[in-house]
Amino acid sequence: MQSYTVEPATGIRGEIRVPGDKSISHRSIMFGSIASGITRVSGFLRGEDALATLEAFRAMGVQIDDDGETVTIHGKGLHGLEEPGDVLDCGNSGTSMRLLTGLLAGQNFFSVLSGDKYLRARPMKRVVGPLSRMGARISGRAGGEKAPLAIQGGQLTGIEYDSPVSSAQVKSAIMLAGLYADGETVVREPHLSRDHSERMLRAFGARVETFPGGVRVFGGPELTGRDIVVPGDISSAAFFMVAALIVPGSELLIRGVGVNPTRTGILDILKGMGGDIELLNEREESGEPVADLLVRSSKLKAMEISGEVVPRAIDEFPSICVAAALAEGTTVVRDASELRVKETDRIAAMADNLRRAGVTVTETPDGMEITGVASLKGCAADSFGDHRIAMSMTVAGLTAKGNTTISDVECIATSFPGFRELLEGVVRR
Numbered sequence: 001m002q003s004y005t006v007e008p009a010t011g012i013r014g015e016i017r018v019p020g021d022k023s024i025s026h027r028s029i030m031f032g033s034i035a036s037g038i039t040r041v042s043g044f045l046r047g048e049d050a051l052a053t054l055e056a057f058r059a060m061g062v063q064i065d066d067d068g069e070t071v072t073i074h075g076k077g078l079h080g081l082e083e084p085g086d087v088l089d090c091g092n093s094g095t096s097m098r099l100l101t102g103l104l105a106g107q108n109f110f111s112v113l114s115g116d117k118y119l120r121a122r123p124m125k126r127v128v129g130p131l132s133r134m135g136a137r138i139s140g141r142a143g144g145e146k147a148p149l150a151i152q153g154g155q156l157t158g159i160e161y162d163s164p165v166s167s168a169q170v171k172s173a174i175m176l177a178g179l180y181a182d183g184e185t186v187v188r189e190p191h192l193s194r195d196h197s198e199r200m201l202r203a204f205g206a207r208v209e210t211f212p213g214g215v216r217v218f219g220g221p222e223l224t225g226r227d228i229v230v231p232g233d234i235s236s237a238a239f240f241m242v243a244a245l246i247v248p249g250s251e252l253l254i255r256g257v258g259v260n261p262t263r264t265g266i267l268d269i270l271k272g273m274g275g276d277i278e279l280l281n282e283r284e285e286s287g288e289p290v291a292d293l294l295v296r297s298s299k300l301k302a303m304e305i306s307g308e309v310v311p312r313a314i315d316e317f318p319s320i321c322v323a324a325a326l327a328e329g330t331t332v333v334r335d336a337s338e339l340r341v342k343e344t345d346r347i348a349a350m351a352d353n354l355r356r357a358g359v360t361v362t363e364t365p366d367g368m369e370i371t372g373v374a375s376l377k378g379c380a381a382d383s384f385g386d387h388r389i390a391m392s393m394t395v396a397g398l399t400a401k402g403n404t405t406i407s408d409v410e411c412i413a414t415s416f417p418g419f420r421e422l423l424e425g426v427v428r429r
């Protein structure tokens with residue numbers, strides 16, 4: 001297990017670009033593979049999670065070339081995938097496993113999905129349940145709750161499904177199965193989760209209708225390959241935004257970040273805490289809003305975070321916790337029990353790490369209360385094998401008094417290869 005040590009910074013200054021959006025990268029491979037013709041993807045995230053998806057489609061007979069610039073997918077059409085000869089390894093990636101389960105439910109073959117120990121501990125009934133109702137035969141450990149999952153796909157029937165959780169993985173899995181189902185498939189969710197599948201499937205030619213509270217897809221579409229430009233991942237940019245806000249004397253420009261409104265909860269929250277973040281040069285690329293973000297150090301204040309903003313910032317809570325730890329007052333997070341079933345229990349992991357850094361944190365079943373301090377203490381932080389915890393505690397270390405060591409940092413490569421080097425390039429000491 002690798003670890004590294006972070007020294008305090010005196011400023012974060014300069015201009016960066018972050019790697020491509022992970023959610024959009026996964027979907028570009030999946031939808032490109034089941035479309036007819038060529039899909040060319042630029043800005044593809046070469047992180048372990050998106051590469052697990054890419055390898056899974058190669059294992060199902062799809063030719064995918066990568067010249068280091070552009071990923072080219074030779075689409076096989078809606079019914080062109082081949083039965084994989086071995087278990088499909090989703091690594092650490094919940095998105096790969098859940099979306100693939102939906103897609104494989106509609107294939108006329110047998111497949112098995114597995115992943116690392118973190119992924120094999122995550123809940124899968126949320127997709128297995130509704131997909132079984134559509135007619136798929138899926139079994140797994142713990143009565144179908146946990147991977148490995150064995151999927152015998154076949155002819156599906158459209159359903160109407162009210163998801164108890166606001167989850168783009170659940171929604172997208174059912175939408176993908178819906179492409180193979182008779183009739184229409186409807187998914188409703190309590191609050192709107194990221195809508196990349198809706199946007200991208202429509203652009204590929206699927207009939208996708210959104211309405212307040214849900215989405216409807218129609219079976220048997222003709223999908224056509226296209227060119228996709230993947231924007232920078234706002235979830236990766238979040239670490240740099242928080243770093244520039246909390247380290248005094250900072251001014252950082254982050255270029256080309258995806259600012260889809262279903263992903264900008266982090267901007268609403270950090271601005272609500274008093275963060276100075278400007279959106280510049282707003283534009284649209286491949287049907288996704290994009291902007292440059294100018295971030296300057298700010299005096300932050302606590303806020304209450306709950307309700308519809310939670311799914312719009314779901315992956316950013318570890319870094320939000322760091323901002324809250326340095327804000328004046330007590331930040332209260334509610335309605336965020338989903339954080340307990342990510343790569344690790346992110347509520348418990350951040351509470352543990354922030355306490356080591358001298359912060360008072362109270363856990364609740366669906367959130368936490370964090371009382372800000374004037375400065376953090378250097379400490380020995382643990383990633384718990386979770387990339388976002390590792391990067392958040394790296395950012396925390398930039399403002400600590402003394403050095404912060406972070407253990408088990410290899411996981412960062414799941415979503416953000418080159419994170420440390422990019423950060424060191426803008427840190428002033």
Ligand SMILES: O=C(O)C1=C[C@@H](OP(=O)(O)O)[C@@H](O)[C@H](O)C1
Pocket residue numbers: 022023024094095166167168169170172193194314315338
């Ligand atoms: O659909 C996606 O690409 C994702 C959806 C979210 O998961 P949930 O749908 O489980 O909330 C998010 O946490 C994950 O990083 C990516």
Ligand SMILES: C=C(OP(=O)(O)O)C(=O)O
Pocket residue numbers: 049092093094095096315342343388415
């Ligand atoms: C939760 C995450 O990803 P996934 O669910 O795809 O593993 C994440 O990247 O923070």
